[in-house]
Amino acid sequence: MNEGHHSFGRAGFGAVMGSKNLKAIVVKGHNRIVDVAQPEKYEELRKSINSTIKESLAAGLTGENGTAANLEVGMFAGDVPIRNFTSNFNEEMGDALGGSALADNYLTRRRACAYCSIACKRVVEVKDGPFNIPNGSGPEYETIVAFGSLMNSDDLAASCKAGRICNDFGMDTISAGVTIAWAMEAAEKGDLSITDLDSIDLKWSDLETVVEVILPKIAQRDGKLGNLLQLLCIKSGKTRSIIQRKVKAWKHPCMIPEVEVMV
Numbered sequence: 657m658n659e660g661h662h663s664f665g666r667a668g669f670g671a672v673m674g675s676k677n678l679k680a681i682v683v684k685g686h687n688r689i690v691d692v693a694q695p696e697k698y699e700e701l702r703k704s705i706n707s708t709i710k711e712s713l714a715a716g717l718t719g720e721n722g723t724a725a726n727l728e729v730g731m732f733a734g735d736v737p738i739r740n741f742t743s744n745f746n747e748e749m750g751d752a753l754g755g756s757a758l759a760d761n762y763l764t765r766r767r768a769c770a771y772c773s774i775a776c777k778r779v780v781e782v783k784d785g786p787f788n789i790p791n792g793s794g795p796e797y798e799t800i801v802a803f804g805s806l807m808n809s810d811d812l813a814a815s816c817k818a819g820r821i822c823n824d825f826g827m828d829t830i831s832a833g834v835t836i837a838w839a840m841e842a843a844e845k846g847d848l849s850i851t852d853l854d855s856i857d858l859k860w861s862d863l864e865t866v867v868e869v870i871l872p873k874i875a876q877r878d879g880k881l882g883n884l885l886q887l888l889c890i891k892s893g894k895t896r897s898i899i900q901r902k903v904k905a906w907k908h909p910c911m912i913p914e915v916e917v918m919v
């Protein structure tokens with residue numbers, strides 16, 4: 657984990673550390689004063705950049721609604737994938753999963769990386785229901801979409817909980833979510849047998865099964881399904897009907913590059 661709540665899962669760095677029994681890398685600075693050659697010019701430039709950022713619409717939206725602000729805007733641009741990339745528009749889903757819904761329902765605090773004036777980080781709490789989680793790190797755009805629209809779900813609390821569980825397991829939310837969404841489509845099309853699925857009824861939108869059964873199975877390589885999906889998080893999935901979208905060994909992020917987004 658980086659800063660206590662960012663999982664170092666993407667591209668498998670966390671897995672490499674785990675395989676080497678490396679638990680942590682600590683970076684500790686001892687010289688907190690950095691000499692600047694031209695302090696006045698530096699201060700002038702810093703103020704000018706900060707005021708440009710504050711006046712920017714994109715920075716304002718990102719600070720207000722986090723990176724999930726991209727979900728509401730991206731949905732209308734056709735840039736948000738749904739049902740394992742088989743669709744790219746659902747207005748109600750965009751509203752239910754977007755950054756303003758997160759702010760209205762679960763946000764308890766906005767946070768920033770050191771000295772950042774945008775503050776896109778979210779702190780959330782889900783008090784009730786099957787996806788309740790204590791106050792802590794909140795999901796970003798990719799996590800919300802990977803465990804939301806990509807699985808045909810509009811349950812924002814489920815995305816919050818799935819992200820937290822992936823953090824606990826040290827798993828990358830994009831790799832895990834994109835792989836599970838692929839398996840949902842493969843199950844629907846009959847490309848994964850009941851034996852492949854360990855007799856689990858894997859269906860679109862069933863986030864309770866994803867959170868309680870599938871994610872732990874992947875993390876522990878449990879059963880045929882756990883082994884298959886764990887492997888597919890790092891290799892490509894291909895069945896009779898569908899192939900998994902990926903870029904080299906990486907699972908495809910939750911956007912649709914065929915769509916040209918005008919800013």
Ligand code: SF4
Binds near residue numbers: 769774776
């Ligand atoms: S520096 Fe951190 S808080 Fe600021 S925009 Fe980037 S990720 Fe968000």
